[in-house]
Amino acid sequence: xxxxxxxxxxxxxxxxxxxxxxxxxxxxxxxxxxxxxxxxxxxxxxxxxxxxxxxxxxxxxxxxxxxxxxxxxxxxxxxxxxxxxxxxxxxxxxxxxxxxxxxxxxxxxxxxxxxxxxxxxxxxxxxxxxxxxxxxxxxxxxxxxxxxxxxxxxxxxxxxxxxxxxxxxxxxxxxxxxxxxxxxxxxxxxxxxxxxxxxxxxxxxxxxxxxxxxxxxxxxxxxxxxxxxxxxxxxxxxxxxxxxxxxxxxxxxxxxxxxxxxxxxxxxxxxxxxxxxxxxxxxxxxxxxxxxxxxxxxxxxxxxxxxxxxxxxxxxxxxxxxxxxxxxxxxxxxxxxxxxxxxxxxxxxxx
Ligand code: ADP
Ligand code: MG
Numbered sequence: 001x002x003x004x005x006x007x008x009x010x011x012x013x014x015x016x017x018x019x020x021x022x023x024x025x026x027x028x029x030x031x032x033x034x035x036x037x038x039x040x041x042x043x044x045x046x047x048x049x050x051x052x053x054x055x056x057x058x059x060x061x062x063x064x065x066x067x068x069x070x071x072x073x074x075x076x077x078x079x080x081x082x083x084x085x086x087x088x089x090x091x092x093x094x095x096x097x098x099x100x101x102x103x104x105x106x107x108x109x110x111x112x113x114x115x116x117x118x119x120x121x122x123x124x125x126x127x128x129x130x131x132x133x134x135x136x137x138x139x140x141x142x143x144x145x146x147x148x149x150x151x152x153x154x155x156x157x158x159x160x161x162x163x164x165x166x167x168x169x170x171x172x173x174x175x176x177x178x179x180x181x182x183x184x185x186x187x188x189x190x191x192x193x194x195x196x197x198x199x200x201x202x203x204x205x206x207x208x209x210x211x212x213x214x215x216x217x218x219x220x221x222x223x224x225x226x227x228x229x230x231x232x233x234x235x236x237x238x239x240x241x242x243x244x245x246x247x248x249x250x251x252x253x254x255x256x257x258x259x260x261x262x263x264x265x266x267x268x269x270x271x272x273x274x275x276x277x278x279x280x281x282x283x284x285x286x287x288x289x290x291x292x293x294x295x296x297x298x299x300x301x302x303x304x305x306x307x308x309x310x311x312x313x314x315x316x317x318x319x320x321x322x323x324x325x326x327x328x329x330x331x332x333x334x335x336x337x338x339x340x341x342x343x344x345x346x347x348x349x350x351x
Contacts, residue, residue, distance in 0.1 A: 001278050002027060004062035006049060008035030010317040010327065011068035011254050014262070016040040018271040024278065029058050036317045049073060059083060066232065066277050068253050070094050085181060085231035085277045090252030093228070097132045097162050097249065104247040107227060109220050111247045112239070113165040123150045126166040131159045137325065138198015167246070169239035173209065175221040176235045176258035178272035180282040185225055186272065187218050188265055189287040191257045193237070199325060202345065203257045203293040205264055206338050216245045224250060233258070233273035256295065256327070263313050263332050264291030290338040292345045296329040298322040303348050307331045310344045 001024050005012040008030025016026045016037065028037040029045045038044050043061075047054030050073040058065065065083045070091060077088045093103045101111045115122055117129065123144065131140035140159070143166065144150055155161055172195070177187040191203040221236045228234075235255030237248040258269035267285035276282055296303050301322065307314055316329040331348060335341035345351075 001025075001063040002061060003274070003277070004029065004058040004065040005037060005041070005068055006055075006058070006065065006072050007068040008032060008037035008041075008044070009068060010036045010315075012037040013040055013317060014259070014315070015066070015068065015254065015270045015273060018268065019274045022271075022274055022278070024274065027058060027061055029054060034318075034320055036319065039318045050076070052076065055080075064277055066273070067091070070252070086252055087229060087231070090225075090228040090230045090234065090250070094250055094252055095133055097130055097135070098160075100249060101162075101247070104224070104250075107223050109223065109247045110244060112167055114162055117155070117161040117163050122163055123153065124163070125149060128164050128166050129153065129155075130162050130164065132162050133159070137200075137327075138195070141198055167239055167241055169241045169246075171240050172237065172248075173213075173217060173240060174203075174235050174237045174255060174257040175217045176233065176255050176261070176269050177218075177221050177225055178233045178269065178276050178282045179225045179231055180276045181231050181279055182281060183226070184282055185222050186282045186284050187221065188258060188261050188269060188285050190214055190217060191260065191293075193257050197325070199297065200256050200295055202295070202349075203260055204341075205260055205287060205291045205293075206341075207287055207290075208338070210243070213240055213243065213245055220245065220247065228252070232276050233269045256330075257293070259315070259330050260291045260293040260332050261285060262315070264288055264293075264334050288334055290335050290341045292333045292335075292341045294331045294333070294345060294348060295327055296331060298324050298326045298328055300349075301328060302350075303331060304329070306348045306350070310347060312344060312348070 005028045008028045013036040025042045027043045028041040033046045125144040127144045129142045172193045179185045191205045194202045225234045233254040236250040239246040254269045261268040265285045267283045272282045313332040333344045
């Protein structure tokens with residue numbers, strides 16, 4: 001089949017390898033001609049994501065369309081919905097944090113306390129303020145830890161904001177799953193995620209999470225993806241606190257915390273995404289061994305040099321300009337023992 005990918009980032013790039021192995025061709029749509037996907041795609045349409053003519057050109061050329069990020073034009077997705085297995089409901093909900101959290105609650109899923117900010121009196125601490133739309137990797141977020149933080153916060157009239165209670169979680173997890181068009185949902189081994197400045201730094205997948213937490217998180221995820229009638233790879237982030245699973249957000253696409261599945265699981269989130277969107281059944285995926293994924297941001301490229309001295313897998317995203325907090329690549333460590341995986345991680349990140 002010919003698969004169109006809206007968005008030319010690393011997720012599209014990593015979908016392409018299994019797509020080619022499965023005999024498909026890839027056409028990407030992205031405004032940047034040297035985006036990560038452009039290095040591996042069979043063809044590219046260089047245009048803005050909301051360029052109607054370019055979108056329709058992609059539709060004409062492809063048998064199926066997928067999007068690899070949330071910044072897609074919803075109206076266009078709805079217009080060509082029959083070609084887009086991921087559909088529009090997940091996209092619509094995930095574009096706005098307020099809508100997304102209300103939706104999770106409507107399905108009986110616990111969330112942190114949250115409220116739309118309407119007036120200055122809505123601010124309190126400890127809390128976290130987030131733009132309702134457009135935020136990612138911790139962008140558009142402000143922590144309120146004191147009265148002085150409230151006095152100094154500057155909210156921009158152009159945005160709307162949500163305030164959430166700041167919770168002291170025990171740990172963060174994500175459940176990545178893939179749902180096929182027959183309604184089957186498979187979940188990958190659950191990762192524990194560690195963030196720095198709101199950006200994912202490492203994911204650890206050790207199969208060491210309390211089985212009750214695991215089944216609750218998997219059940220919530222299945223409830224969401226099924227209600228959204230979504231087809232493809234999908235991810236949900238949760239906080240775990242006092243043995244409770246608390247929804248944070250979801251992503252209607254493959255997810256950074258699932259990159260480990262390329263080497264650390266028997267079937268990757270990208271392979272199953274391609275299976276699902278091309279009308280095939282999803283395949284169960286199990287952990288190969290204790291696995292750690294390390295993100296390489298612009299300021300962390302020294303990790304790459306050190307990873308060459310260890311048996312780890314390095315993925316580079318072909319980004320021409322390295323910037324602070326920009327995801328340049330990732331490293332995956334697959335080991336026989338948790339302790340050995342941690343030794344390699346500590347060597348790479350020098351801790
Ligand atoms: P993004 O879309 O930028 O990933 P998130 O809501 O996932 O936004 O926030 C990024 C990170 O900030 C989370 O993974 C978590 O570490 C921290 N964080 C976000 N919301 C809260 C909260 N209510 N309480 C505690 N930590 C939070
Ligand atoms: Mg997040």
